[in-house]
Amino acid sequence: GGATGPADGAKRVDGGTIEYAHQQEPACVFGGWIEQAYLSYQVLDNLTSLDEDGTPVPWLAEEWSASDDGLTWTFTLKEGVEFTDGSPLTAEAVAYNFDHWLGGGNSTAQVWLDGYYESAEAVDDQTLVVNLSAPYPRLADNLTQSYFAIQSQEALETRTAEENCEAPIGTGAFVVEEWNRGENIVLTRNDDYTSWPANAKHEGPANVERINWRFVADGTTRTSALRADEVDALYDVPAIEWEGLDTAGFDLAKYVTPGRPQQLSFDTVEGPFVDENVRKAFAYSLDRETLVETIGKGVIPFEGNGGVSQSTPGYSQKAADAYSYDIDKANELLDTAGWTETDADGYRTKDGETLDVTLPYGAGSIINAEGASILQGVQEQAKEAGFKVELIPVPQSEFFAGAYSTPEERDISAGYWTAVTAGILHINWRQNLPDSPNYNNDAFYNDPVLEDLILAANSEADLDAQNALYAEAQEYIADHALSIGLYDRLSSLAVSPYLKDVWQENAQGGPVFHDAYFVE
Amino acid sequence: MTLQQKVPVTPPAARSRKNVVAPWGLGAALAALLFFVAALVAPQVLATHDPYALDLANALQAPSLAHWFGTDESGRDLYSRVVWGTRDSLLIGIGATAVSLTIALILGAIAALAGKYVAGTVNRVIEVLFAFPTLLLALLLVTVIGPSAFSQVFAVGVGTSPGYARMIRGQILSAKNSGYVEAATALGHSRGRILRHHVIPNAIRPLVAVIALSVGQSIVWASSLAFLGLGVAPPSPEWGALLDAGRLYITQAPWLTVIPGLVIVTLAIAATTIGKHIQASLEKGEK
Amino acid sequence: MTLTSSNKAAAAADASASAARPASRHRILARRIGEKLVGALIVLFGAATTAFLAQAALPGDRATVILNTRAGQAIQRTPEELAQINEQYGLLNPIVVQYFDYMRALLTGNLGMSYQQYRPVSAIILEQIGPTLVLTLTAIALSWLIMVVWIILTAGRGPRLSSFGAIVDTTTAGLPHYWLAILLLLVFSLSLGWFPVISGSSPAGLLLPALTLAIPLAGFMSQATRTEFEKSLEQPFVLSARMRGMGDLGVRLHHVLRHSVLPAVTLSGWALGATISGAVVVETVFSRAGIGRVLVTAVSSQDLPIVTGVVVLIAALYVVANLLVDVVYVLIDPRLKNS
Amino acid sequence: MTTLVTEIRTDAVGVAPTGDPRLSVHNLHVGFTRGGAFHEVVKDVSFDLHAGQCIAIVGESGSGKSVTARSIVGLTGRNATVESATISLDGEDLTTVGEKRWREIRGRRIGFILQDALVSLDPLRPVGKEIEEALKLHGWGDRSSRKRKVIELLDSVGVPHPELRARQRPDELSGGLRQRALIASALALDPEIIIADEPTTALDVTVQAQVLSLLDDTKSRGVSIILISHDLSVVAHLADHILVMKGGVVVESGPAQQVLTRPEHEYTKSLIGAVPSEHTRGRRLGPELDIVATAHPTRFAEEFADYTGPVLEARNLVKRFRSPDGSVSTAVNDVSFELQPGTTLGIVGESGSGKSTTARIALALTGADEGSVTLLGREWSSIRESQRRPLRKRISVVYQDPLSSFDPRWNTERILLDAVTDEEPSTLAEKKARVRELLAQVGLTDAVLPRFPLQLSGGQRQRVAIARALAPSPSVIVLDEAVSALDVSIQAQILDLLVELQKQIGLSYLFISHDLGVISHISDTVLVMKDGAVVERGTADDVFNRPQHPYTQQLVGSLPTLDQEIP
């Protein structure tokens, strides 16, 4: 099936319902997971929005500035904005949201602000002051992520957790009409919408009346439904379907999420990877690029950088190019590291112990089917150098229950973390110390040098200087082979040619339906 | 001259014509089984390629002379993977059957032979477990012990056991109440001897057929778990895992899904057919 | 020779026999219903306990799971974070206390609150059970239709057709749901476009999922029915109907069918459970809402209240289905009323 | 209460039927293809049936009686081949008619009454429906007139309360009522021919008499009857003409009187001679047996050598059973008996009268609620099973259905070895020798040793069962319906064997049967049971010739006999 597209200058129709097929169904509309961010973007607005070029532009905040010491931020809010429960958007309400996030209302917002945030106060109805304990010049950039979306204070205070989970009250373009668990969420237009971001493609309430946000876990089913005209747009185009959809005339959009790419972090405190040479040998043993290109069908981009993805400001190409396939080097390094013997199956051994490394991964949640194929390729390639990689697909529940979270349990950890700045490095590489634990440090790598580098970058006000510092941190990670990149995480969309102006917001690549309209 | 003559009066035609398996059906089933056993014992002989070797240049090839079942997204030869996967799949099926029948035997025997209260309680336990759909029970167990080949074996084994426990209980009870047990009692044989010589052997005999049936069914259940992502770890070529992995490519490379499914179905049907045949011939010996 | 005297004697004996019946029949019935209800309660209680125990045995810290699932992350959690959750759901209480709390709540019909959705489990289940029941009941009805037609057409029609029929039975009975679902989807939705790809809860989308469940079930029931059917076909009362001038189809429909469906009726009670097993898979493949998908999600996110709720519900369905089966059984074979 | 006339009809003798036959069967050959091979089971059968005539076909099980009958209505079976036959009904050749025409003939022109009434009526439907079905199939009347007709029919075959009965299912009716309902459905459309295949097999003797007289009435209305039975005495008073079949062949055919009184064929003679009755007591039913029986000396045999009292003695046995609704029924009510050494005690009574329960108590397989049993003068019923076990070798049992009493996995040799006393003889070789000896005693050869129960014929199985019972050299054998499932001639052989064994080794039998003929043939003393109680006891001669209790009188009176001396 699938239409080749409408005639040029086709007539625009008002209203209508967008049938949208999304992959995963989160537990709540608002929360700390990207799947929730995609949904809350439709319903809630943020203070700032990220523009195409990576600069924050006004949204609920008309303007903002930081004090010279970088510790005090002042946001001026748009006037006349109302939450969909009728309560007005005030500085006080926004301040309440900040405290709400930090108090457990949003775990992701919390890790970003932790260590920097002091307090938020309303100076008057329209003016909000945020006090920081250390300078954080990219605060406005970070506030573009939907984890920092603003909800009605009244709703947060008076409604039940269930209500706020299922249908949070924001100022957004849509409101949650109903949620049929396991099937769909129906979002209806907020006819009184006034607070579109500065980078919106049109002004005024949404063009379409309704979004039927359906949950269709299977990629093939989503694609086929699009071809059969059962849906107008879908999220996460399987790589294998990309070309076909393109030829059939569908509009495809691909967004490489900034932040941490899909990468492998080595366990630096326990097991063979404590030895830097072994880490490097592993990196050299892989032909990551060919692997990703083949399985990703040229759609999934290869990513050599273990720190941040290529779409992240301050990305270091040098770090990305640090290792390429070189089996001789790999063998040499392993010999140096003392893994000189080889057993009957071709695996290296040292003192009778096999070079056995464990690679657990969140199957179906963190790593999708294509990612799993790539990991199998990694396993097979590393075998050539004599690594025995044990792949352990961990189901979501076990993974979330903290299985394989300790150095004893794993040697390599795979995963990503979306962000809008290289500030993600701070979350991933801050030291894990007894009095300030950092369980997000997957390499268990406690290095004050690296941490200081990142902290300096975080607080550096000059953009170029900051990027240089971030790049330095990435190169540090590459030099010590703490983590190597595999591929970039994508947010991709396929849209019917009869649906126009669907775009991907620039913070996380989620679909924006506010501007979308149908043509005949 | 009778009060009531008890000549067996069923017309000859009613001497039941059992559902016999057509001979060619049985032949095909045996041939399939032979192949699978060969693949279990000596996969290297049957396989044409290394089941794990990547061949990135030849990814997603349709079935051809070079690759009988085609290749997957990494260029691995599907036929060879199916052959090598036989071991995992079959062992899971056999293992699950062993677990299932062991549990079923213990529960069934207690429910049939123990004292009134113990038997009653165990019988209730069987009933409760039987109220769980097989997959649900298996799902619960896999979550508890984490997905692996072992947990598949265990979960499927436990999941399918209540049905067999019921069956075994019935079997033992009917042996226990049979004429030959009464005859042995009348001959003055001891309880233990009767149990050993008559009840247990006669109750266990039909299990031969059940084993075959159960191996086939267990593989299907295990692959269902694999399909839900709760199976053995890839890149193991276990059939359920193959099928699950192929699903992403179903429109472009349907063979990746259809062929492993076909293999599972073939084995299940072959096992069932053979099981039925054994059952039929056992019954023929008894009726 | 006179018939009268002995007739009278026989009549008297018959009359006394039938007069004795109704009273004792009611007593038997009351007793049997009582036994069934007690049995049903035990099954429910056992199922609830098993579900609780299974979940209690789940690995990992439950508070961590709850937090991580909410956030979509797999990390360790700080003690403060955990304390809050533990407090809220009473996760640190001794297991016995948790069990009694759970059972007490269950008795009042309260299945608890979902960890992930912040909603009462009963609401979630009520919302999802509808589509699943529609699916499974349609599937069972379809399987009966397929089975009856297939049996009437092929059973007892000479060795060749019969054994062909039997082979088809075995084959279809062995088809795994997921595979059949994928094939049906591939052929009828993706290639031919006759049915929607995403079934949702539309009536048009019901057929393929229902067929997926119905075909193996029909095969399974046919196996049992076929044996009975062919046995019944050769029973003297069938011959006797033929001797009265009844034709083949008449005999099959009026006499033989009724006798041969009893095993299939038994299977139908069990089939409700089996189709729910299948629904777990089918709902996923056809993107249908329903209890199966809720269950898979809940199991993978360790949402204990939902899992136990679903288990109790399925056990309840099983109990109800089996009570129904008992009723249908007696309707089909009234002899069982007295036995 | 009058008794059924039992003499052989004389009116048919020499009366040659005149006119064209209604039904004419010539050179009927029927065969079946089984497992690829062709077996001819009916060979060249011919007869003519005239209006108002009754032809009886008699013969042993498997002789082809039913197949012959079924061929007449074209329902021989799927894999049957009917060859070179002329079957014509009032001149219409039935061998060539199509299925549609057959359906018109069946039920309307030819009514068929099948063997067993319980299974010949659909057990799930009310009998009224079954009768109505016959009417409906042939387009008779409308709904309400059919309903009326059903009641009329039931009434005409002597069913009391026909309105009530029409609504009941077969399992709610007694055997006699069922059989009558079945007859009513066959008579529904007034067919000119009735084929009755063993119409009385499942009936108690009194009911059997009623059914036969019902058929007699029908015949006198001009209906032609083909009556099939394995029992000569049943057909004796109804048949005008008798065909005797053996192995698919009619070995003798002639007017009833002639066949019954002056049988020509050996087989007919043996068939008549094999029927046990009061008159045959103390005489062999078949040819002389060539067996030598010896009781094997065992420790126990010696221990009891001096004992001379009754071998088995029951005093005031009572057994109650609780039915599902909680009510209690008394299966055995105050039963006492003594079994003297070397004699046979027969227990006779209707189904459900408590015979088997009494036997099980005697065997101590069931405990009595009251009363006690002594075996060879020792306490038997009141002791623990473990104490009883050694004594069990003194008492054996043979059941009606030997097949179910054999472990299907064991061959004859193993079955018998298992029964041979453990302590002596001790070596396997000795035991095997003893097994052979036992086989010889029951007239079997070693050829049966490797065979499994299923591979034995009915008679062989019962002999093996007797051999097993003999194995421990018991003093008493309890035989519960031990010959009831057997054909007359095989029954005769087994009865002869039992008598011979008793003669040679002085066994005592507790012989249970519902068959008066058998009981009167073999018993020295007889108990008659009804509803759990003993209504009459005495010597066989007294009980059968001078019954005191009305029930016994009714039984003895209803007994159809050939009533003659065998030449």
Ligand SMILES: Nc1ncnc2c1ncn2[C@@H]1O[C@H](COP(=O)(O)OP(=O)(O)OP(=O)(O)O)[C@@H](O)[C@H]1O
């Ligand atoms: N449908 C059939 N297929 C194969 N053999 C058959 C079939 N029906 C009858 N026979 C065989 O034909 C022979 C005659 O059977 P028939 O039923 O006529 O015996 P019968 O004289 O009526 O015996 P009984 O007294 O036991 O009813 C038997 O050997 C029987 O096994």
Ligand SMILES: Nc1ncnc2c1ncn2[C@@H]1O[C@H](COP(=O)(O)OP(=O)(O)OP(=O)(O)O)[C@@H](O)[C@H]1O
């Ligand atoms: N185990 C039992 N439980 C309940 N009732 C029983 C049991 N055994 C026998 N009865 C009842 O006791 C009565 C006598 O049965 P029994 O078997 O002794 O009769 P029978 O004279 O041998 O009859 P038949 O000729 O049919 O074998 C019957 O009403 C029977 O239903």
Ligand SMILES: [Mg+2]
């Ligand atoms: Mg017959």
Ligand SMILES: [Mg+2]
């Ligand atoms: Mg009896």
